[in-house]
Structure formats: structure tokens, C-alpha cells
Amino acid sequence: MAQTQLRREDIELLAPAGNWEAMRAAVANGANAVFFGVEKFNARARANNFLMEELPDIMKFLHLYGVKGFLTFNILVFENELEDAKELVEACIDAGVDAIIVQDLGLVKMVREISPDFPIHGSTQMTITSAEAVEFTKQYGMERVVLGRENNLKQIQKIHEQAQLPLEVFVHGALCVSYSGQCLTSEMWGGRSANRGECAQACRLPYDMMVDGEHKEMGNIAYVLSPKDLAALEIVPELIEAGVTSFKIEGRMKSAEYVANVVSKYRKAIDAYFAGEKYDPSIIDIQELEQSFSRGFTPGFLLGTNNKTLVDGTFPKKRGVLLGTVQKILRDAVLVELNAPLKRGDGIVFDAGDPTQDEEGGRVYDLRVKGNKIEGSVDQGTYEIVMGRNDVDLRRVNVGDKVWRTSDPELERRLRKTYDTEKPYHTFPVDVHVFGSVGQPLVATFKDVRTGHEVTVHSEKPAEAALKRPLDQTVLSEQLGRLGGTVLHLGELTMDLEGDVIVPMSELNKMRREAADRLMDLREQPPQYTKREIDVYEDAHVPEPVDGNDARLIALCRSLEQIEAAGQTDVDYIYADFEFVKDYPKAVETARKHGKKIALATPRILMPGEIGILRQIIKHQPDGVLLRNTGAVQYFVQERPEGIELIGDFSLNLANHKAVNLFLERGLSRVTASYDLNTEQMVDLLSQSDTSNVEVVIHQHMPMFHTEHCVYCTFLSEGTDYTNCGRPCEDQRVSLKDRVGMEHPVRVDTGCRNTVYNAIDQSGAEFLSEFLSYGVQSFRLEFLEEEGGRVQEVIKLYRQALRGEITGTQVWKNLNATNQLGVTRGQLVKK
Template sequence: MRNGIKREDIELLAPAGNWECLRAAVANGANAVYFGVEKFNARARAENFHMSELPEIMSFLHMYGVKGFLTFNILVFEDEMKEAQELIEACIDAGVDAVIVQDLGLVKLIREISPDFPIHGSTQMTITSPEAVEFTKPFGLERVVLGRENSLKEIKVIGEKAKLPMEVFVHGALCVSYSGQCLTSEMWGGRSANRGECAQACRLPYDLIVDGMQKEMGNVAYLLSPKDLAAIDLVPELIEAGVTSFKIEGRLKSPEYVANVVSKYRAAIDRYFAGEEAAPSEQDIRELQQSFSRGFTHGFLKGTNNKTLLDGTFPKSRGVYLGTVKKVLKHAVLVELNAPLKRGDGIVFDAGDPTQKEEGGRVYDILSRGKKVEGEVENGLYEIVMGRNDVNLQRINVGDRVWKTNDPELDKRLRKTFETDKPYRTFPLAVHVVGRLGEKLSVTWVDKTADHAVTVKSEMPLEAALKRPLTSELLYEQLSRLGGTLFSLNAQDLTTDLDGDLILPVSELNRMRREAVEQLLHLRTKPPVYQKRHVDVYADVPAKQPVDKPLLTALCRSLEQVEAAAQTDVDFLYADFEFVKQYPDAVKLAHRYGKPIGIATMRIHMPDENGVLALIARSKPDAILVRNTGALYYYMSRRGEMDIPLIGDFSLNVANHKAVSLFLECGLKRVTASYDLNIQQMVDLLGKTDASKIEVVIHQHLPMFHTEHCVYCTFLSPGTDHTNCGQPCESHRVSLRDRVGFSHPVRVDTGCRNTVYNAIDQSGAEYLNEFIKLGVGSYRVEFLEEEPERVKEVIDLYRRALRGEVSGTHVWRTLKATNQLGVTRGQLTK
């Protein structure tokens, strides 16, 4: 125990995309493993397991005292609810220790099936504040996985206030967007990140457009591609901040990666509890970089520092930085090394443009002043000889950076940890032997770590010994022969209660030992028992309420847009501004024209941001558009003093009727369907719920990335965060131009978070007739940078379509004809 924290309270949680990774995690000290099956997990590209393998997986993990968590961290569409039910029931039967869940509708379904089956709130739930944790408590979540944007300071505050076990990512790839709030893959390719199909648009190059002009950035092109998280040196601070589970990212990574990272963090945690202050060694860091690294960062754990989050010159793993090219020789390259290198290692020469083919291969020889050097070298000038067919020396230039991309010796050492016939771990036993003349020998075996005990009796009675009676030494010699099993026995853990000189055949002692091992193994692998009820997933589908006249609402992002929209026959307005100080003016302006108005909260809610929520309420809007569960809990818990209607926005990720039901039960007046739904999925949802309580966003610029990383601060300021950046966002307008030539606007919210909006408007106007038949209660049009006249024109078109005066196709075609970028049909496309 250290500082009141016990070693067994800290969990090291490892990823596993296949059986090899699973074994590597167990062999190298993981306390728990998370994995997915072929459907319903956020790593669709991983090899993944099959549902039929669940009993085998859990038996293997439990045999070693390791927990197994199934990742169910995606949105579940309406037509998948029965399949989701089947998978949950299979998890319960197999004894899965918990499911990691994103979809609150799925949480509701799980609780209908089982009141005690453990649920963990995924990082995809975007839980970043004590209030967001409190929101989950009525649903019996065992723990939450905090957003990767939370700092150590915030983690401590959340832990102290919310008092629920916290899981935090400590190593691996970082998403630039908040998990659960990235819609880029959905927008550009119909591959939703909320469905495990991320297309990694953040790893693509972009041009920075400032006030309409391209900014010269040199070889910095990867403006949204973060380095990889590495918090191994922060292990003591994380433990003391209240983190109980250290999560390693990497279900798409190799078993060598899993073995490497798990073993390093295992050692760091053990050092802490041994009272050793030693930081990870340079070799530890290099080996972590070798397995996978885009460069290492603490992410946001030490607070926001926009200057250290990304490198910008490459988007993929580089490995270990070796040095730079000093000279290109006839048959070799002279390199100033500052990290170890040896024959057989793989290297690559980085000329600063990773989009082009890069030279690289295996090191054939290393020379110092023309003489071969054996073994490993570092720190100094060396001639590196490559295979003649591997590298075109004419394409290598002085100044090119050199990276070690592969270390076969390290990989071999890591594979040895899990490619073995020996047990990965052994567990200590305590054995007590009781013997009386004429009675059967009774041996009780206690599995000390699992708290299991079995008693095995001899098949024949004990006889008086004429020679070689049973002694503690003889019993220990036979009963401790546990090689090849999971168990071990120390002499001091064997106790005896023998009445006189007694004898029993050695073969019988051996049989008793084997039987005890078999029984203890059975107890270890026996699945935990949870309650399970069979439910009809559609038993709670509500009756439809007729809609005489559906609402047309407009979301505006400036006072000018509010005034323009207020002059139309729109039914309801929303204000979503960069500066909260303008909200009272927006409310007054709307009311001057007799229009009700709601104010949107920020999409993210951090521990110190309740003041913004209070200011929204003090502006006296007619409703609040709630975008996260932290804000929802804040307003729910203050109903007596703030009796303002609440409307749920798209970012609550409502994708099925159970999620609709859950949020309406929490007091929301209506909810906005998730942007992840295409037209068929939207129709399915509307058919299974009271569509009069649903708002559909029918026109908008899709908010693709929502990120703590500030493009303005990073590239337009010498500062590191909002305290010293000089607010370039107040005097400049930035967009990111993609490879196709579209410029995607970047806007900043009150919390200095950036949203990258799609350059192209999108419209679902063609589906209006279908939605009207299904009884949708509210349709929303969203604006971004439109001028007042354009705002009026768009609202008029949609109003006429709702009245049946023009077709949805006419609306779409008209918008396309009058917008130079055109309009896509967006996420609603079939």
C-alpha cells in the first residue's frame, strides 16, 4: 500500500485484436483485457473475435485471474436491437466481466435484460465532467472511461466529486476529435467513427487558409494529426489523481506492441508500489517508440499545450529517431547517430514529404572510418550500408532525417514472452493436511489469489508406518510438484496435523494433487453468474402522436442571422455563438420579433464550465439546446430554480428508440436524431418511436471534427493555450483545404474548442415527404456563414416544401444552383 492506495486497486487494461494479442497481454502483466467481436465494436478493421468464442476467451482470461471486457462502444441502429440483445445475452452466459458501451439506448436495454451485469461507460460517451458521471449513476454503470482531453487536475476533480472508478487512456494513438463527436468519416465516405469505421481523415494533409489566403507552412501539412500518447512517466501522478484503470490503446496493433507496452507500464506501476521513484529509462522509451510512435506527447494530461500535441510533418508511425544524413557516399550513407543501431535493423530516410515513396530497408553493415563495426553502435558518425536492391542512394539528401522502423531482436524478445509452452503466470497455494490412523487423508488446497478452496480425500485409509512415515518434508516433496500447472507451493505454506506415524502410497498423493489442481482450475474458469431476463426489445415502443403542423426551426451563428431568421415565418430559433456574452442580445432580438429562441450549450462540458451553463439560463431563453450529458445533468438537478424547457441535440447520439425514451424520461421536450443515421436508419427509428418528439436537421454544414486542439493557437500564435494565444480567432477566419480543393471552415466555441465544418451544405429535403408521413414534429435548418438574405431564402424554400408548395427535390436543386460549392444530400443518403 502507498498513500492509502493498494496495488490490487490499480488495473492495467490492455487491448487485444486477436488471440496472439490476448496471450501477449496476459503474459506481460495485464490485469484486464478489452476486445471486440465481429460486430458492434469501434474497431471494425481489427481482426476481432467471434461471439461463439466468448466462453473460451473468458475461460482463458479467468484462468489467469485476468478480467475480460467486451467493447460494445458504437451506436446501435433500430434494426440491430435484437442482434444487440443476443450479444448481451451471450456475454452474460460467458461471464464477460463488463461491456464497454457508448449508446445510452443500449445501456437501457442491458438494464432491462439484467440489473447486475456490469457496464462501463465508453470514452465515446464523451464523459468529461463530474456532472456527466453523475448522469450515468441511475443506470448502474460500474465505471466510466474519461475523455482523452481531461487533464490530471480535472481527473482529480472528477474523481473527488463523482466518486466512481475512472479509466483513463495512458498510451497509444490519439484522436484529434473528441471520441463520439467525430463525423468526418460519415460525411466523406459513409463510414461512421461511431460505428467503428473511422477513415482517419485527421491523418490527411491540409492547407491552412487564413482570411481566404493560403498560409505558407513549409513541410507542415498534417494539421490535425496528433502525436501518440505516452504517459508512462506520469504513472505516479495518475495513481494519486484517482485513476483506477490504466488503458492502453491498440486493438489494431501487433502482439509485439501489446507485449512491449503492457510490460513497460506493468513495471512502472510496480515501481510505484515498491516505493521506487525511478523514471522509465531511455531504453524503455526507445523500445516503446520502436513498437509504434508518431512521436510521443502527454496529450492533455498536463493541460492544453497546442504546440506539443502534433508534429505536422508526418501522419504515421516513425519509430526511433536515429539522426540526420551528413553525407551520401558511393555505397553508403554517413549518419550522425544519437540512438542505437545494429545490422538487420530496418530504417527509413525521411525527406520531409511522406506522400512520396521513401527510401529504406535493412541495415547490411555499419562502418566507422571505413572499418566494419560489430554489434550495436550509437552516438557518433557511422557509414550505414544498405542492401543494393533496397535503397536508391541518389534519392537520399544531406539533412534527411533517419528513423529506425524495425528492430528484429526486440521483436524476438517480445515474442518469447507469449510464444511459450509454460504457463504465463503461477499462483501461490496454501495446503493443510489432516491425517488420523484408519481414516482417509484430507488435504485442503487454498488458491490464495482467487480465494478458492477445495478438499481432496484419499481413496484408502491411512495405515501405521513401519518405515518412511508421512512427514512435512515428504508431503511437501510430493504435493509441490506443480510444474506445468498454474500453481506453486512454498514450504512455509504447507501445514500438517498428523496423528502419529502414518503412511499412504506416493501414487495416491500424486493423484490427490492432480485432482486438486483440476478442481481449482475449474473454479478459476467458472463464469460469474448474473441475472438475466428475456425481454421483447420493442415492448416499449410508444403510441404515435399526430402532428398538425410540424415546427420549422433555424439555428443561427450570428446576431445578423438571428435578426434575418426572426423576420421569416420560422417557428423557433436557436442561437449557437462563439461568444456567450451575445446570448442575452440574441434573446432580446428574437423576442422583439415575437419569436421564441433556444440557446445551445457547448458540445463539451469540463469541470470548470458550469458558469457558462448558468449564463445561458440567466439569458432567459425559451429553451436550451443541450449537447452533452454533463449539461443535461446540470439543468436536471436545478429544475426548481431553472425551469426552462430542454431539447436534446444531435451530439447526444440518439440512434434508436430506447435512447429516445431514456432522454425523454430525463425531462427533454424533444430530441434530435444522430447524424450517423442514413435515410433508412432514420425511417426505422421514426417508425419505432413517437416521431412528434423527434427533431430532424434537414439542412446544415456538418460539424465534422470537434476538438480541444486549436488550429488558431497552434499556427497563428506563439502561445500555447487560451491564456497566452492573443485570441487570433477574434481577428482571423481559418479554414482547412483538403486534397480535393474544398475549404472547410474552422470555428471556435466559448471553451476555445475548434469545430471543423464541412465546406458543402447538405440537405435532406428530398426526404421531407417521407418524414411528414412518419409524423416528425420538428425540422431544423442550420446556418454557418450565410448572409442575411441567404438565411431568408433558405428558410422560405423549406417552409414552402413543408406546405407542399414545392417538392424537396426542387429545394435541393435550387440550393445547389445558387451555391457555388453545391449541396450534398449529406448523412441522410441511402
């Protein structure tokens, strides 16, 4: 890549802060910006978080050091929370928060109603992975987007060149195996939505891999969905040259020492680039990063897809630094072949290959060679490790066990010193110009070079003719440069004095103090934004009840057999959601043969270079398109293909009436409610929305994980990605068996992305009458692996319920009786 035209000041190092200590650590170690959450509305509900009333103090502290503060508002906002959300937005505007990071497009709409100029950043939970998706956000004045973690360097550069909007990219920390904003597992299994900051980390659980119904022996690999941690320290130059302007570090639930460690390393790498120096992280740098937190490091998808390196599979949790392996068990010690430094007081764990069991570990008490104690740190070689007597049961340690260093108290103390101090973390230059003459007050202009703020102060007493020791460069520098205790230091001092003049030193001290106080106040001043008073429900609708006989029934099919079967029923519409776009022409032909309208589903993700898939969909001339991402929405709204209606799917994450309105205003004819809503939240949404244009999915296998990581390629192939995997997905069917024995099907889409579906059907049949009473006219049934007969049976049941011939409860009981695994109400029932 060519040398970028960006300057050092154009690049932002963005650090996480879950508490005040972590925020100070970020500032002290060179972060340009910090992102943090308050007690409500952020994607780390389990973090300590700050309080809304602390916002003014947070922003004063950050702005004092010239650091920006971004508030994470990156969750879906339910209908009954819009007033509280408005209150928080207004508090952010008043406190001078530099931007809010937003997932919910309904919230974006509301923010713009409140303020046309308050900065909004599109969160990674918006699943923005293409230039088209970036373009979608521009209509709402969003000044920055956070790209999906699945974009590689080439794609990032292409998006940058096409979209011309600042790009933020995660460079370090935990990886989600699922696309952010597209994981429904926690919601499905426990009513704890990842889109609400309550992720239960189902990806970190063990799964057995089933291939064509048979268990595949995987040895000690059980964590097939648990990625390593992202580390992009070695490719900082490539990221800058690809157009990344904000380097984001994950970790609002991590310690202040972690923040200090990671920020300082990336600060060094970014500064080296702009100094024209080559920065190669040392082994010590990498080991220190591993020590703070690591499940093993990977560049993720930044260097392209390599399914063999994303997941280790043998453990799901923090490990630290791999020291070596156990060679021998002694009477009171363990003989270990070390490959990394170790010293007394370090914490270690013995890894026997089964992280589900309690593991032996503790503090290193002594290090020996052939029984002789060694002082200080040791590095590579064979050493006897003596543990505290009550820490380790040596009978449970085995030859061959891996040994990990899990803590390094000395490193933690060193990192803590960087921010645990009363002294200012950084100081900034102030240029001073002094001018005066005999009989006139002395005048000094102080200019804060970093901010451009300028203040002028005067002596109370006029200058006098100096009989000895007139004011000169030395005297003025000494007196006006005493700025200790502030974040300022004297930069360049210039003078314009007429003759030899003097004022009392006390006058110079007063001038300095006044100037410093005023400059510090100016640094802490919040930016000013427009703020309008709004009624959040001014754009709400009052729904009218619908007769079930007039309701539209839609069948989403995933095979030609299902379309053939649905076509022979009285469904009003068929959606085709096939793994391979090449099969769509046959789908259209089959539906038309039965006189049915058909919509073709876009992939759930749109990456650069995949517009051809959308063009193919238009080419097949369906009656409608089921749009699953904002990039596809942008493309089809621009193209406006004649005779094709545009339908927004669940993955657009519509959780409030403002999100519904936003997409309808963009030209969609119908939108689908988010799968994050339980029945109560769904009713709240419907009560304020134009429900004639809202679709509700009433029967489905919940799509839990949607991921770039392909388990077919990883575990059924020698290849690394779709170019060399041999496409085992075309011949074999994989499912993941959980701890309670449920087998969750894994399906592949045309972009080779995997979706893990819940094993059990979900039915909302019992809530049909309630949804009808709120004006819902379109109900969808989704099929996964059902044979044609079962498709027809399910369609018939729901049609009978809509007509009032049977109750929703009867539908439920029938489905439960005729389905081998039964059915679930899933997230629809409030937990």
C-alpha cells in the first residue's frame, strides 16, 4: 500500500473505560478518545458503568486533557424506553459528549429530531460491512461508522475509497464469533439479548459436532465457536494506509491495567509509523499483552479469512502467557521446560486439556535448579517450580500438561504507576507574548497551542522604569512558566517591551494564575449543540384491529420441495431463502407455476464485491425482495426495480416505531419486527406503529448465530476458506450438539457464512389474536428442514387459527404433539 496522506493528529486511538480508574489509565497512556457507558442503554450491562449524573465531570476530565469522550448507546431501544432514551440524549448534549455510538436506527431518527448537529457514530452492532451500508447512514448525518470485525484490509480500503467517511475498526480484544447485532442465542435461550448488552456467551460453551447425524470425533476440540482474541498490533501501518482513522480497543469490562497496557502498545505503534520508523513488537510486548488478557491472539479477519486460525477449540477462557510443559512431577515441585520468563510471585495454572474441570494453579513460591534456589526472573530452560503448599495438589498435575502464566504482579504494579499518581498525566504548551511600557499595565497573551484558546491578562499596577534587573526573557520565563499542577507548560515566550521596565513579581504571579485558570476553564468547556424539545410519540400511529380472514399468510421456504408444497396451499406469498443464489430461478418458476407471489431473500451480510448477488436477484424478476441488511436496502432503494416490492427483514433490528417509520420512509413497503422482542415489547411496538406495514414472524427455527467463521471449512476440510475448502457443505450436513443434547443445524449461505439455527421450532400461535387486535396483517411462517407434508400441515393450522376455526392454543398443542422435539415459545414469553 502507498504511504497515506493522513497526519498523526488524524489518527485516533480509542480506548474502553468501564470505570474511573480505567478512564484515567486510558488518558495517561495516550488515548485520543475514550468510549464508556452509563447505567442504561449500553452493550455492557454487566460492566460497572458510570452514572448519567457523572457525565459533566467525565467530559470535563477528558476535555482537560484534549481527549474526546464517546457514550455507548449501542443497544436496541424498546418502545416504552423512548422517553428515558430522550432524557439520556439530552444529558449527553448538555454535558458536551463528543458523540454517541448508536445501534438502533430508530434512536438515530430520534436524535436527529432533537438535534441536527449532535455527532452520531454507527456502532459495529449496525452490521456495517459495505460502502452501501455506509452510504445508508449518511442521510442521517452520521459522521463515523464502526465497521464489522469481519472486514479485511482490502475491503476496508475499498469501503474507504467509495464511501469517504471516517472509519473506525476494532484492533484489539475479544472477538464475537457472530456478526455483532446478528446474534440471537442469548435471547433465544435465556431472554438475555446480546442486542441489549446481556450476552450470555453461548459461543464460549462446548459443542459436539454432528455430521449427517453421526458424532464426529474431535479429540480435545470442543469449543468450536469460541474465537481467539483479536490483536492487530503488527499491522498498524497497513490499517492506517487502508484508511482507518480510529483504532478501537475492546474491553469495557477489563481492568485498568489492561487498558494501560494495550493503549500504551498501540500508542507506540501509531507514533512510530508517523515518525517514519518501523515498529516490530518485541516478544516482551506481545507477552505483556497476552498477560493482561488473552485467549490466544489472531488478526481475526483483517488479513483475510483463515478458518484454521480463528478458533483454537481447546479452551474458551483467558489463559495468559504459555510458559511451557510439565516434564516431571517431583515430591514438592514440578519440573517444567520454560519458553517464557517466570519469577517468584507470578500466578500459573496447569492445563490438563479439560477446562470444564477445576484446574490446579496458584502463586510461584520458589524456583530451583537441581534443588538450588534461584533469585530473580528466569527465562528459557528447565526449572523446578515450587508452589505454595495449599495452592496445588501435585497428584492432579500430569507430565505433558501445559503451563500458563496467568498473572504478573510486577507488570501490574508498573502499569498502575502510569495512572495512579497525583501529577498531571500530560502537559500542553502555552505560548506567551508580553508587551508593555513605562506607565502602562503589563499585558500578556497566553495561547494554548493545542486548543487555540487565547486569553489576555494585565497587571494591576503599571510598569515602572527599571533601575536594575529589568524584565527579560529569563525573569519572565521563570515567573510565567510556573504552571505546575496544571496540564499546561510554557512553550515559546516572546516580548515586546519599550525600554527597561519592571513590575513586582507578585503581579507576574497573579497574571500567570489568572491566565492558567481561564485557559483551564476553556479546556473544560463543553461543545455547544442544538437541542430541540420534541414529543417522542408525535409520529406514532393508532392501529386498527384486523379480521383474521383478511390477514396475509407468508411461507419462507429453504428448498424447492417446500416451495412446491407451499404453492399447493392457500398461502398469500412465498419467500425463498436458499443457500445458493443459483437456485433462485427455479424457485421463482415453481412459485409462479402455482400462481403465488414470491420474494427472494438477500444474504444477511453484504460485503464489498458482492453487489453481483443483488443484481442477480433483480435479474430473476421476483415480486419482492426480502432485505436483510442496510447495504442491500441502500442498493435497492437507489435502483428502484420496477414491479418489485421491498420488504425489510428481522435482521434490520426494528424494535420501536421510529425504526419502523425510518425504513418505511426510505421506500420499503413492509418491515419485520425484531426477534429481540418478547410479546409485551412487541405489543408496545405495534401500539405505536403503522401495523398495516409491519410483518410478524409467528413460526420459525430461530437463527441464533450468523458468522463468517465456517465450521464446515474448519473441521471438514484441509482448506482455509471458500477458495480451497472443497465445499463440504454441498455434500454434508452439520449440526452442533449442546450440553443438553439438542442438535442445532448449521447452514451455509451463498457467501459461505454459517447460520446456526435453534433445534426446536418456535411458535407464537397463542398470541395471534392479540397481534390481530393491534392491526397486524402479515404473518410469516419459516421452514428449515421440514418435508413438504409437514409444510402443508403447519400452514393449514395457522390459516385455521387466523380464520377463527381453531384457537392459537390448539395450534400450539397440535404442533407440540406432532413434533418430535416439541415446540418452544422462545423469547416471545417474558423471562
